[in-house]
Structure formats: C-alpha cells, structure tokens
Amino acid sequence: MILNNLVSLPELYSYALITYIAVAGVLWLLHRFGRDDLLLPVAAMNYMLLLTISQYTASKIGAFVGPMVIPMGVFTYSASVAMLDFLTLRYGRRVGYWVVRIAAYLQALVFIINWLVIAYPPAPFWQGLQGAFASIMGTSARIAIASITAFLISETYDVFLVSRLRGGVLRRVGYSDPVAMTIDTLVFIPTAFYGIVPNIWLLMASQLTVKLSLVPMTMLAVWINRRALQYGLATQPTPAGR
16 A cells, blocks of 8 residues: 555545536536436446446545545545435435446456456566556455445445435435445445554544545535436436335
C-alpha cells in the first residue's frame, strides 16, 4: 500500500462533489429533455461503473490533513449509493434488489478475470514485472471479495429501508444511507484490509466518518432529480418487495 501525500479536506470534498454532480447531472438532463425511458438503464450503468471503479481505487490508501486515512474508493462508492437510492425511489424495491444482485454478479466477474489474468503465463520481457502486477491485481481481487460481500449486505438493507420508510425522499435517504454505509464499513474494511493495514481501526473510523459526511451530497444528488422521482412515484406503483 502506498500512502498518499497529505491533501486538504476541500480538495477531497471537491473531488467527491464533482463525482456526485456528474452522475446526478446525467439523470437530470435525461429527464429535462424528456428521455425518461433511459433513466433506468443509465442509472443502473452508473451504479455498476461506480462500483467497479471503487474496487480498484480502494486499493490505494490516501491520507489527508489530520490523523485520518481512507481507501480512495470511498467517494465513488458513496456516489453509487445515490444511484441506488434513485433507482429504488423511482422504480420500487424489486428493481433495487435486482440491480444489487446483477452488480454482485458483475463484480464477481471482475474478480474471476483478475485471477485468470494473474495466472496466465507472461511474455518473457514481462517476467520482471510479473510480481508487482500480481501484487496489485491480487489486492484488487481481495477488495472485490470484500466489496461484493459488503455491498450485498449493506445495499440490500438500503433498498429495504428506502422503500419502507415514509415521508419525503430526502428524509428517506437521510435515514437509510447512514445505516447502510455503517454496515458497509464494518464488513468491507476488515475483509479487505485485515493483515495489510497496520491500524485497521483508524482506517475503519476514518472511512465511516467520511462516508457519513458525504450523506448530504447523496441527498443533493436525489434532490437534483426530485422532479424525475415525483414523476415516477406519481405514475408507477411501487412493486411489492420480497
């Protein structure tokens, strides 16, 4: 693991805000130009893409001003929760569950491909770099296992809470996301980094702190798309969950 140079909190949160605005803005534009038929596939694609990016970026531990250290995939993962909230609020619990299941399948596929690439014999000129490559890809594969386990548990629960809670969409996201993000951290960090990171409790506390501080951005992403959500909730009955 490489410890990143110290950066300021405004820099980190600027990166997070850009990520959130980018993924939420695509949905806003689709609704704005009357392409609601594309909201489901585009939001689902964003969700899968953000999870895959999170697997690889989480293999680098970044440090910022103060004692806190975090896996750098925390921002894209948290943005993926905003996409899942949107899908669940607009299309219902059953769609949310299926998106999580399909994402788990695709992340498992990434894990399998990683190991196949590691096991494949390298070209002679690559022999010297094979160890470093295997180390990087092996870490990502372990993170993939942790990611699949953590988000299957936490995001299934997130879908359940978002669809069950009553009140406005911001209230539902504001209550459900901290619970889901806490569960994700408690499962993901020990599974991915136990025995690798020396102070795993600091890493766990740091990630949870940053994730919870990003909940307002998740609420912002939902708020940006509130008109699309109101349209969907007004015209489509929420499917019964299982």
